[in-house]
Amino acid sequence: MELLNNRIKVFFAGMRDGVPIALGYLVVSFTLGIIAREAGLSSFQGAVASFINLASAGEYAGFLTIKADAPYLEIIIITIVANIRYLLMSCVLSQRFSPKTSLWHRLGVGFGITDEIFGITIGRRGAINPYYNYGAMAVAVPAWSIGTAIGIDMGNILPEYAVSALGVALYGMFLAVIVPPAREDKILKRVIVISFVASLSASVLPWIGEISAGSRTIVLTLAISAVAAYLCPVKEKVK
């Protein structure tokens, strides 16, 4: 009984943290729906695609590929490139599971790895509690899926100022995840500042700035993390 109560409590904690994610998702998936519509998807197809993929950059690239009527192989490659960061996140989370965690919970948590849910997951201490992820997914996944369908069916209904303001919700959440641990950890603080500067520079530099944002994210993440791991190996156990 106590175990059940605890699971419910953790599930609700996940839902609570999932609410800002869901709000952000509604807005982003809504704009994604407008692109899906141009690619010829029905609102049902868009909702299904969003439910399974849960990936802003990946779906954006995918819908453009569909619109271009490109070969099937192309959508496979573009999806791998746009979503390869989830492979890294999945590797990271594999280290945070208690070894006893069942295959079903691994599949359940793995299915719901998005940038944001990953962010709030690593923001928690200790081993991963799958029920926290399920709570967050319970509000965020429907929001993402339904938002896409609404975007396909209704196009532009939100006023511009609202879209503009809601557009930063996701980034605010990213900052709420990475800033607090950096407060006491000088190395982490430097790594984050270097990441900001490198990413901003890469986006405005000629030639490098032409590379898609998704590819830049991959290259910068691999490069900066590798250098940081080489120069400042983490001594204690990764929490």
Place this chain on the structure above:
Amino acid sequence: MNHDIGVYIFLMGLVTVLIRILPLTLIRGEIKHPFIRSFLHYVPYVTLAVMTVPGIFYATRSVASGVAAFLAASVLAFFGGSLFKVAAAACAVVFITEAILL
């Protein structure tokens, strides 16, 4: 349209789901190698940092409101604001900045 949208959606979904679940199901034990452990420790922070900047600067109707949201959210997060508070404050700052500027 020579290709079927259903097939496209199936392929996208299959690839994405496999990317997400393969490492979680295949990597069972603890990774011992110090470099790989450290690398995996830094990856999430670097990814989120790289996605936030410059993305947040261009997410709104004016770069100024994006920069203001970035600064406000960073400061609030530094002083321990919750996820929801930081996200809501960032939105509010954009709304106010644009109400003044635009």
